[in-house]
Amino acid sequence: MSAEKMLCPVCQVAFLVKEEKIPGKKIICPVCGAVLILEKERDFWVLKRPKDMTPEEEIRSRVENFARLRGYYFNEMKEPLIEALLKKYERYGDFYCPCKIDNIPENVCPCLETRQGSVERNGRCHCGLFWKEA
Amino acid sequence: MKSIMLYALSTCPFCKMAKRFFESRGIAYNSVDVDLLPEEEKEKTVAEVQRISGRRAFPVIVIGEEVIVGYDELRIKEALEK
Numbered sequence: 001m002s003a004e005k006m007l008c009p010v011c012q013v014a015f016l017v018k019e020e021k022i023p024g025k026k027i028i029c030p031v032c033g034a035v036l037i038l039e040k041e042r043d044f045w046v047l048k049r050p051k052d053m054t055p056e057e058e059i060r061s062r063v064e065n066f067a068r069l070r071g072y073y074f075n076e077m078k079e080p081l082i083e084a085l086l087k088k089y090e091r092y093g094d095f096y097c098p099c100k101i102d103n104i105p106e107n108v109c110p111c112l113e114t115r116q117g118s119v120e121r122n123g124r125c126h127c128g129l130f131w132k133e134a
Numbered sequence: 135m136k137s138i139m140l141y142a143l144s145t146c147p148f149c150k151m152a153k154r155f156f157e158s159r160g161i162a163y164n165s166v167d168v169d170l171l172p173e174e175e176k177e178k179t180v181a182e183v184q185r186i187s188g189r190r191a192f193p194v195i196v197i198g199e200e201v202i203v204g205y206d207e208l209r210i211k212e213a214l215e216k
Contacts, residue, residue, distance in 0.1 A: 077147055080147040080150075081147055084145040084146065084147065087145050088145055097191075098143065098145035098146050098147070099143060099145070099146040099148065099149070099191055099192050099193075100143075100190060100191045100192070101143065101168060101169060101176075101180050101183075101190050101191075101192070102190055126191055126204065127146065127147065127148065128147065128148055128205075
């Protein structure tokens with residue numbers, strides 16, 4: 001039971017997993033807040049996105065975890081943005097940023113610029129989902 | 135009267151707020167939901183947005199000569215009053 005760096009399939013960042021490895025165990029990515037499930041593939045442990053969550057449950061838990069990890073808060077723009085993220089998921093297959101034209105991995109919510117601290121610099125993320133007191 | 139162009143995405147709440155801003159004040163403006171354009175026109179419009187704003191994010195609001203990236207009510211009001 002040793003700590004092992006594992007790749008988050010959402011934000012593509014590897015992080016140290018210290019927990020005991022049990023198939024099906026729920027792990028939260030400390031970088032993007034994604035809820036992930038531990039699985040064993042041949043001899044390797046991997047993290048997968050949950051199959052037993054609806055898209056809405058998945059994105060809600062992800063953004064709530066991310067906000068909690070970073071100390072951000074939401075306001076009345078949250079619900080329209082959750083709706084917009086679900087529309088992006090329906091149309092393009094993933095939770096791409098509703099305010100960016102490119103449906104590419106770096107724009108999966110929370111997008112790269114948000115993960116890299118744009119909320120700290122601007123008081124909010126580009127879309128207005130995550131906010132921080134100035 | 136300055137010409138106003140709003141580049142928007144159909145999924146972006148700040149874009150809707152920008153539309154509401156102009157509509158509630160009875161200000162005439164042009165707008166386009168870039169994500170709903172046919173592919174070729176979309177590419178052309180996104181290239182234009184990138185050229186004027188340096189980004190591929192929305193909304194981008196052009197008031198006269200001024201380009202406002204993101205929804206910034208204060209800057210919109212200032213640009214309208216200039």
